[in-house]
Amino acid sequence: MSREHDLPEAPSRRVVLKGAALAAGALAVTPATAQAAPLTPKATPYVNPLVLQRADPHITRHTDGFYYFTATAPEYDRIVLRRARTLNGLATAAESVIWRAHATGPMGAHIWAPELHRIGGKWYIYFASAPAEDVWAIRIWVLENANPDPFQGTWVERGQIRTAWETFSLDATTFKHRGTRYLVWAQHEPGMDNNTALWISRMASPWTLTGPQVRLSTPEFDWECVGYKVNEGPYVLQRHGRVFLTYSASATDHHYCMGLLTADADSDLMNAASWSKSRTPVFTSNDTTKQYGPGHSCFTVAEDGRTDVLVYHARQYKEITGDPLYDPNRHTRIQKLGWKPDGTPDFGVPVADTVKESA
Secondary structure, eight states: OOHHHHOSSOOOBTTTTBOOOOOOOOOOOOOTTSOOOOOOOOOOOOOSSSBTTOEEEEEEEOTTSOEEEEEEOTTOSEEEEEEESSTGGGGTSOOEEEEEOOSSSSSOEEEEEEEEEEETTEEEEEEEEEOTTSTTOOEEEEEEEOSSSTTSSOOEEEEEOOOSSSSOEEEEEEEEETTEEEEEEEEOOTTOSSSBEEEEEEEEETTEEEEEEEEEEOOOSGGGOSSSOBEEEEEEEEETTEEEEEEEESOSSTTOEEEEEEEETTSOTTSGGGEEEOSSOSBOOBTTTTBEEEEEEEEEEOTTSSSEEEEEEEESOSOOSSOGGGOOOOEEEEEEOEEOTTSOEEOOOOOOOOOOOOO
């Protein structure tokens, strides 16, 4: 998401598999002669699941007041887009296909994890795909649209983002920090005993990297290496003088979970030593709420423009028949993101499904 627009503060896959409560307010005491103040309307609870069968969700709130939503469709053959004035409105918003996989050649298979960003007055979509004839040769690609309305105009294929190696790479995200634009993505490094690690680079243009490419994290803890040794799905949130980078780890079944990297906002983000890594996952499956494999998160803000919202996908069951990559029921979910007294994010647990009230 374009954080400079979306947030108020500056603001699994294998080497072959793709493979993250509002405080109760007290009523003010008024003099006995004063009339009772009207009750503040109760905030509308979020609908969960928000969008069925949409994995790797990305929601950005643009300056036009709309929330824009895109995600991976389980057929892995297209890029979809929705918009609504409210987060809950995305559940029923019309969905448009703004781009389809090629029948042959590059960008022909495994259309994964699109992200919509507004950069320099244009819209960009970053996504992963593979040639139709070599479906695991997955790389990062970019689309551009100069129309102010991303549902209109023409999506131009700007090509592949060239990284240091021609290896399995995916899940690109971009953010701007103190005037510099960065790309963070997941990629397999030749000679490394992993599926994917996380990388960062400065950008010369929305589809071109410049300078060194630095490894920020590689799977090392047990919880990052279940099924596959995966770090993927990175996303950045800038708050409280720090840069938080969430990511997802392990296979895409119920072991999928989220980790966290943190850097001081004054540090050199291109220095791996600037980043500290949580030794334990920050967001995991929960048997009580019956949500499994939460991850591939992003962040947006609530309608009040202040409250941070965690966006992610999860399944409603643990047991999967066959390869979890082909189980379609990773649903988009949202919930309020909490903050600890030390200024670090408090993810809590994936919330239970919304209980529909009877009429």
